[in-house]
Amino acid sequence: MSAERIDAYAAALLEIAQAEGKLAAVEDELFRAARAVETNESLRSTLGDGTIPAARRAQVVEQLLAGKASDLSVQLLSLIVGAGRTRELPQIVDALVKRSSGARQLEVAEVRSAVALTDAQQAKLADALARATGKKLNVKVVVDPTVIGGLVATIGDEVIDDTIRTRLDNVKSRL
Amino acid sequence: MKLFSVVLAAEDPTQSHHWLFPEIGEIIYGGLASLAVLYALYKFGWPAAKKALISRTATIQKELDASSAARTHAEADAVKIRTALGDVAAERARLLAEADTQAEALLREGRARIAAEVADMEARAEAEIGAARARGSDELRAEISRRAARATADAVRAALDERTQQELIDGFIAKVGAGK
Numbered sequence: 001m002s003a004e005r006i007d008a009y010a011a012a013l014l015e016i017a018q019a020e021g022k023l024a025a026v027e028d029e030l031f032r033a034a035r036a037v038e039t040n041e042s043l044r045s046t047l048g049d050g051t052i053p054a055a056r057r058a059q060v061v062e063q064l065l066a067g068k069a070s071d072l073s074v075q076l077l078s079l080i081v082g083a084g085r086t087r088e089l090p091q092i093v094d095a096l097v098k099r100s101s102g103a104r105q106l107e108v109a110e111v112r113s114a115v116a117l118t119d120a121q122q123a124k125l126a127d128a129l130a131r132a133t134g135k136k137l138n139v140k141v142v143v144d145p146t147v148i149g150g151l152v153a154t155i156g157d158e159v160i161d162d163t164i165r166t167r168l169d170n171v172k173s174r175l
Numbered sequence: 176m177k178l179f180s181v182v183l184a185a186e187d188p189t190q191s192h193h194w195l196f197p198e199i200g201e202i203i204y205g206g207l208a209s210l211a212v213l214y215a216l217y218k219f220g221w222p223a224a225k226k227a228l229i230s231r232t233a234t235i236q237k238e239l240d241a242s243s244a245a246r247t248h249a250e251a252d253a254v255k256i257r258t259a260l261g262d263v264a265a266e267r268a269r270l271l272a273e274a275d276t277q278a279e280a281l282l283r284e285g286r287a288r289i290a291a292e293v294a295d296m297e298a299r300a301e302a303e304i305g306a307a308r309a310r311g312s313d314e315l316r317a318e319i320s321r322r323a324a325r326a327t328a329d330a331v332r333a334a335l336d337e338r339t340q341q342e343l344i345d346g347f348i349a350k351v352g353a354g355k
Contacts, residue, residue: 115340121348128352148328149335151347162347164331172324 006088010095013076017096022072027100028140029073033065034093035142037086048086057081097140106138109155112163114147129153132160 017026037044043064047057058078065074080089094108101108109129111117117125126139133155149164192198197205335343 113344114335115337115344117344121344124348124352125344128348132351132354148332149340150343153351160351162343162350164335164343165328168324168328168331171327172320 006091006095009080009085009088009092010099013092013096014099016076017072020072022070023100025070026073026076027097029065029069030077030093031097031140032142033069033073033077034090035144038090039144039146044086047081048084050084054082054084057086097138101138104138105136107133107135107155109133109137109139109153111139111141111151111153112144112147113141113151114143114145114149114164116143117141125151125153129155129160133158 013026013030014023017023020026037047046052046060049057058081061078061081062074065077069077077089080086080092085092097108109126111125111129122139122141125141126137129139130137135155137155147163147165148168150162150167152159152161152163152166154160196202
């Protein structure tokens with residue numbers, strides 16, 4: 001998929017979310033959904049399978065996100081999946097987040113954690129990262145069990161990693 | 176028989192003055208005739224005979240010379256043939272010696288090459304055995320480390336309760352906030 005098309009999808013999602021006044025929520029929900037699609041091969045294959053009717057794929061999305069995301073997010077995600085752009089979903093959502101953050105003069109900070117963070121923890125984390133990097137950040141938290149424990153934050157090219165997985169990898173390398 | 180009787184009758188001694196000598200006139204005429212014949216022979220026959228003799232002598236001499244030349248030529252040819260035979264023998268000997276030398280050199284070279292190839296193959300085989308041993312050892316080590324890491328990860332994951340997870344998160348926030 002071309003960068004122009006990805007950008008066009010992102011712009012469309014941004015416009016709709018802004019028009020509905022739910023940009024922050026949609027951005028967060030789509031970001032988490034995109035990371036789930038990115039890391040889950042079976043989910044990616046199922047939603048990206050062109051032989052399955054678009055309505056059925058949209059139904060799968062609705063079932064997966066029922067009660068976990070707003071209706072708008074579910075509908076937007078169903079739109080992308082129904083259009084056969086499941087494999088490009090992570091790039092589209094990344095472009096959306098980048099556009100949204102750029103409009104607010106924020107830089108995206110992707111944080112991965114083995115468990116969900118509370119709102120208070122997210123606020124503290126955003127404040128701590130902003131102080132550490134000297135940038136205004138749009139923090140996106142992704143629950144990723146593969147990190148095992150701790151957090152890893154990626155802000156542009158900068159990575160702050162204090163996860164159990166990395167420590168274990170270091171031990172493994174030494175072994 | 177009749178002719179014989181006539182001859183005998185002609186030779187009858189009783190018809191001559193002497194039974195042995197002829198008549199004087201006969202001697203004279205006979206002698207003159209003989210001289211005339213001899214002269215004629217000398218005058219006309221001798222030059223031709225002499226010429227024939229000279230010619231014959233020249234022919235014989237020529238044949239002798241030709242024979243001599245042929246002999247000389249034959250002897251020269253014989254010498255050449257003998258020389259050529261000698262050369263052929265020498266050439267044969269030289270070729271045989273050269274062939275022997277070349278065969279020896281080829282044999283020596285072949286032995287050296289085979290020895291080098293065998294040595295190379297042995298070295299390669301040893302290197303491959305060493306590499307396979309190292310590879311096997313590395314693979315075993317890697318597998319052990321993979322399994323150990325997986326087991327460690329599982330053990331750590333099982334040991335991480337909610338409280339510890341929160342502590343890790345808070346610890347990260349505190350460290351980042353402190354600028355570490």
